[in-house]
Structure formats: structure tokens, C-alpha cells
Amino acid sequence: MRAPDRSRDLLLRSTGMEPADLGVLGLYNNTYGPLPGHYLDRAFSCRDCGAEEVWTAKQQKWWHEIVHGSIESRAVRCLACRRARRAALAPSREGKGANRLGEMSERLRGLAGSAPTEASRAEVDAALESKWWSLRVLAIAALGRWGTAADIARLCAFVDAPRSRWDLWRIEGAGAAVKALAGCLRHPEDDGWAIEVCLRGHGGPWSWREFLSAIPADRIAAFAKEEFARRDGDADRVLRLLALMHCIGRAPSPTQMAIVRTHACKDVRLWMRHFPSEVA
Incomplete structure (x- = not known):
């Protein structure tokens, strides 16, 4: 194993x-x-x-x-x-109204595929307050399909919203927003924000792999240098940084690998096996 x-x-x-x-x-x-x-x-x-x-x-x-x-x-x-x-x-x-949830879901998918109007935005806003999680997730996906500056700002707010581990809707909403943002982020203005969101644990690098892979290597290296400079400060951020670098095929420098090898957190040290042995 x-x-x-x-x-x-x-x-x-x-x-x-x-x-x-x-x-x-x-x-x-x-x-x-x-x-x-x-x-x-x-x-x-x-x-x-x-x-x-x-x-x-x-x-x-x-x-x-x-x-x-x-x-x-x-x-x-x-x-x-x-x-x-x-x-x-x-x-x-069968019959109109027999499957209300399914009909509302199809309605939201249709709205996402067309240009937004005042009426369609009102429907999406209502769906965001729905008791059904599936409708909320579809409403968030519609914001990503529309992709205007205001829509992207709302998605970013979903991702960045403070939440506890028991706040299931905010967790679900953030996950849907991360997925919806995958095709909306732009270089270079969103580079720093996307990396920081991943390091805070509000977004997974696998969802934004294509976007993160296109960030210049020196930008990733700058973030890595700053995080490793803290040494044993925040092990969770270091773990997320290593996951991000592994996801996009970037390896820490030999100096950083030395820090990983001797880090106070065992989980950080275990990440050595994910990178080429010649780097370590």
C-alpha cells in the first residue's frame, strides 16, 4: 500500500x-x-x-x-x-406536476443554457433558497454557465464563505461553486486568489487542475517559498500546498523537500513519497 x-x-x-x-x-x-x-x-x-x-x-x-x-x-x-x-x-x-423536483431541475438546466434575463435570474435566486439541495446546486451551476462578472463574484463568495464542518449546505454550496468556477477563472488576475483558496482548504486543486497548471512556475514557487518559510507554522496549509503541487506536476525544491523530510507533522513527512526520489 x-x-x-x-x-x-x-x-x-x-x-x-x-x-x-x-x-x-x-x-x-x-x-x-x-x-x-x-x-x-x-x-x-x-x-x-x-x-x-x-x-x-x-x-x-x-x-x-x-x-x-x-x-x-x-x-x-x-x-x-x-x-x-x-x-x-x-x-x-407521469403528467404535469407529478415530478415537481424533476421538472424544476430541468427548468434550471434550460435557464443555464440561455442568456440570463431578469426573470431567469429571479428563478435562480429563488432556487438558491430552496429546501432542496439539488436545486441549489443547479442554481449555482447556472451562475457558472452565465459567467458574468457579477455571477463570478457570487460564486467566489460561496467558496470563501466561513463555515463549520457541520454546516452542510455551505460545504455543498462551496463544492458546487468550485466546480462552477472551473471555466470562469482568468489568468493572471485570478491566479493568486485560486492558489490561496486551495491553501485555505476552500477549494480542491483537482477541480481547477487545468487552470492551476497554466499558472507560471515562478508564481507557484513564490507561494511555496512563503509557506515553507514558516517552517512548522501551519501544517494544514503545507499539506494543501503539497497536494496542489502534486496535482499540477510541480515538485518542491531540494531545500523545501528537506523541510518536508524533517517537518514536525507526520502527515507532511509522508508526502515525500508523492514526489520523485531524485528531488528529495
Whole structure:
């Protein structure tokens, strides 16, 4: 498990496991427990027919990282029973107003794909106050699709808003805003802000990987020099900086690696294995 990332992933797959993408899970999942490093096949009994089934590691990876299903959710029905249940529920969802949430969701997606008007902005503002998280997330995505200066400022405010670990809506809203901003950030005016947001833990570098990779190396180096100058000051910021540099393929300097090697925080020292040995 301590092998380099690629070798570890190959080893996991050879044993029937699937490696987890912690960057994706951290962005889309709210959980009070630790995120998994890998997925294992899970046996279960179908809730409806009692058949013995297996929820495979590959299916779990698709569910949690592509569909963004809750990391705490589990398979409870076999494929045949899932299809039968969907067919039984289908009549109740037919007709106008039968699936209000679905209709409102489609409405917001349509608004996001057209130029904003006073009426469409009012609908998005109303959705941001909705009791349904999915509508709030779609409203935030609409702001990103519109991409005006005012919309970008609102998204930045979502990302920068103070929040506690228990403030689930602000966490969810910030995650959606980070994703929506991916195509809105501009060089060089947003370079410093994007790096600082990542170092504060309000945004994940994987969501902005393309943007961060285009920031000049000397700008990244300046931030790294400032953070490492604090030595053992803020281990969390150093950890996030190392994650950012690893994400965009930038390695710390030999002097900085020496600091990582002897850092007071064990988690910081463990990051040595993510960078080429010749750098260390």
C-alpha cells in the first residue's frame, strides 16, 4: 500500500479492489467518517426477493465517483428488482406536476443554457433558497454557465464563505461553486486568489487542475517559498500546498523537500513519497 500511486493502483486492481479518487469523494461527499482509500466487492441480500448478490468494486466506484452517490449508501436490490421497482413507480411520475423536483431541475438546466434575463435570474435566486439541495446546486451551476462578472463574484463568495464542518449546505454550496468556477477563472488576475483558496482548504486543486497548471512556475514557487518559510507554522496549509503541487506536476525544491523530510507533522513527512526520489 506504500508503493507509488500507479503501482499501488495496479496492485489493488489485481486483487479485485478499485482505488478511490479521494479528490472526487472529498468534493462531492459529506460524511462524518473517513473516506475510503479503495473499494471492495460487497455481498448483500436483495431486499425484495432475497437473492444473494454482489455489489462489485467497479460498480461502487461508478456510483460514488461518477453518479456522486453518498459514500454511506449501499446496494439493497438486485438488478431485476430495481427494474421492476422503477416500472412500478413510473405511472406515478407521469403528467404535469407529478415530478415537481424533476421538472424544476430541468427548468434550471434550460435557464443555464440561455442568456440570463431578469426573470431567469429571479428563478435562480429563488432556487438558491430552496429546501432542496439539488436545486441549489443547479442554481449555482447556472451562475457558472452565465459567467458574468457579477455571477463570478457570487460564486467566489460561496467558496470563501466561513463555515463549520457541520454546516452542510455551505460545504455543498462551496463544492458546487468550485466546480462552477472551473471555466470562469482568468489568468493572471485570478491566479493568486485560486492558489490561496486551495491553501485555505476552500477549494480542491483537482477541480481547477487545468487552470492551476497554466499558472507560471515562478508564481507557484513564490507561494511555496512563503509557506515553507514558516517552517512548522501551519501544517494544514503545507499539506494543501503539497497536494496542489502534486496535482499540477510541480515538485518542491531540494531545500523545501528537506523541510518536508524533517517537518514536525507526520502527515507532511509522508508526502515525500508523492514526489520523485531524485528531488528529495
